[in-house]
Amino acid sequence: MSDMKLARILNRPLSRRQFLRYSAATGIGVSIGAGTMNAWAQGTQGGTLTWLGHQEVAGLGPNDIGPDVQASVIFNVLNPLVHVNYASETEPILARSYEVAPDGLSYTFVLHEGVMFHDGSELTAEDVKYTFETYSEPGNTVASRFNGMREVEVVDRYTARVHMDTVNAAFLRLACEVPIVPMAYHEEVGVDGFRTAPIGTGAFRVDTWRPAEFTELVAFPDHFRGAPLVDRLRLEVVPEPSVRYIALLTGDAQATVWPLSIEDSIELSDNPDFRVIATNWNSPRFIPLNNEVPQLSDRRVRQAMLSAIDRQRILDELESGFGVVASSHLAPHNPFFNPDVPQYPFDPERARSLLEGAGWVEGGDGIRSKDGLRLAFTCTTISGDQTRRPMAELSQIFLRAVGVDMQLAEAPVASILQGLREGNLEASLFNWTHGALVDPSPQSTLRSDGGDNFTRYNNPEMDRLIDEGLTIVDPELRRPIYNRTQEIYAEDVPALMLHYNQGINVFSNEMTGLPDDVLVGTPVFYRGNEYGRG
Structure with missing residues (x-):
């Protein structure tokens, strides 16, 4: 911690609790740095905005837009045709206009003219065609967003038309949010090369990228919507919510992409120097289980585990009650939510009965086994995640009480996501959306070939319903389909859904230009060009 930062904190009035929190935080050795200026940094008002995230920024390409922290960086460097914005509205970005055919089998996009990539080349319909056809290929994390697409036609230099083999009701709001890449440069560096050195049309370009430390962006003065207001946008990776809290309090950061603890968020809501935006999250806190692991492959075991965990207690004690226990892959505020699905209230006796019925017998150490296999697995949580790690620890205690041994480990989020996708990890605990407000389809998470099928879940009826929906x-007409997908999910329990929490984003009043009415928090961070440093 620098002398300047120490002086700043000492010159501001702090409560005893804040001081103790600060003392603990500085002992961790996290420093919120300041970048150096260069010729690219040409914002209209100047200064640097610093945002805080809880996880590393593992990549900067279209395949990396899933995690919120990564998306908050990527969408300031790369732009899509359209965005679902903070008001849950479909907002044209690179597309000046778009038209969906009455039969849903074609989408026509007219681009803004004169949009420049960071390398000085102009955006054309060829770049749209190349992006869609490249990232729809199997093996890409975002490939399932393009389901039903046949080809992309270049009508003229600034018009692209997508032709579909089948209707995809989610296409506009999912596929068309995949950011557009420059064809010539991307062909040169490839998918993997691009995610480490991206070139886009965004209001900022990448200056420094250190995945586990920080990503610093500099203003792109030729951005088609006008030069951004600030010179630099910096995302600091700070896993510890207590340290993020202190960085906001001292003025070292102006916003946190990933929420603080509920306690600290509530405290800052009463501070006139901050604005707090609370939204209901669409992504549950959940424990994805590898359904291909022998001890986790029987749904009776998974049902028993869900019955064994006192999820309301986790919500009350670790989230101060801000949220609701999950019963579905869709959030309760989703218009397609189905409340009439099998429920799993806290019932250890039911859990024991299910396990015994499945042939798992308690051993001398209290852990069950079957045919020589112990009912044990490892849940790998995100390194430094002080918010969700205690949820795993409490779940571990509940599961141990019914004879299930859940060991805990830690790893960076990129390693966890890759391990789950490849089937090399047994379980984890994080947040992920399984059907959004903008579209209820869980195609990427619950379809057997979905790019984010972290549970290795495979149910032919689920696949058929997802395709039909x-x-x-x-x-x-879609409602009965998603009523049934939620019933199947509740019956099969491919993951242990804990709860849907209320997300609270905190912004310093030093960050100016924030929108007034926010329904969805993360897209606020996609608009870095609109914010100043007051």
């Missing part, structure tokens, strides 16, 4: 546009 995407071919229907009318919401009321």
Whole structure:
């Protein structure tokens, strides 16, 4: 911690609790740095905005837009055709206009003219065609967003038309949020090369990228919507919520992409120097279980584990009650939410009965076994995650009480996501959306070939329903389909859904230009070009 920062903190009035929190935080040795200026940094007002995230920024390409912290960086460097914004509205970005055919089998996008990539080349319909056809290929994390797409036609230099083999009701709001890449440069460096050195049309370009430390962006003065207000945008990786809290309090940061602890968020909500935006999250806190692991492959075991965990207690004690226990892969505020699914209230006796019925017998050490296999597995949590690690620890205690041994480990988030996708990890605990407000389809998480199928879940009926749901546009005709997907999910329990929490983003009043009415928190961070440093 620098002398300047120490002086700043000492010159500001702090409560005893804040001082103790600060003392603990500085002992961790995290420093919020300041970048150096260069010729690219040409914001109209100047200064640097510093945001805080809890996880590393593992990549900067289209395949990396899933985690919120990564998306908050990527969408300031790369732009999509359209965005689902903070008001949950579909907002054109690179597209000046778009038209969906009445039969849903084609989408026509007219681009803004004169949009420049960071390398000085102009955006054209060829770049749209190349992006969609490249990232729809199997093996890409975002490939399932393009389900039903046949080809992309270049109508003219600034018009692209997507032709579909089948209707995909989620196409506009999912596939068309995949950011557009420059064809010539991307062909040169490839998918892997691009995610480490991206070139986009965004208001900022990448200056420094240190995945586990920080990512610093500098203003792109030729951005098509006008030069951004600040010279630099910096995302600091700070896993510890207590340290993020102190960085906001001392003025070392102006916003936190990933929430603080509920306690600290509530405290700052009463501080006139901050603005707090609370939203209901669409992504549950959940424990994805590798359904291919022998001891986790029987749904009776997974049902028993869900019955064994006192999820309301976890919510009350670790989230101060801010949220609701999960019963579905869709959040309770989702218009497609189905409350009439099998429920799993806290019931250790039911858990023991299910396990015994499945042939798992308690041993002398209290842990169950079957055919020589112990009912044990490892849950790998995100390194430094002080918010969700205690949820895993409490779940571990509940599971141990019914004879299930859940060991705990830690790893960086990128390693966890890769390990789950490849089937090399047994379990984890984080947040992920399984159907959003903008579209309820869980195609990427629950379809057997989904890019984010972290549980290795495979149910042919679920696959069929997901495919059918995407071919229907009318919401009321889709409703029975997603009612059934939620029933199946509750029956199969591919993961241990804990709860849907309320997300609270904290912004310093030093960050100016924030929107007034926010329904969805993360997209606020996609608009770095609109914010100043007051």
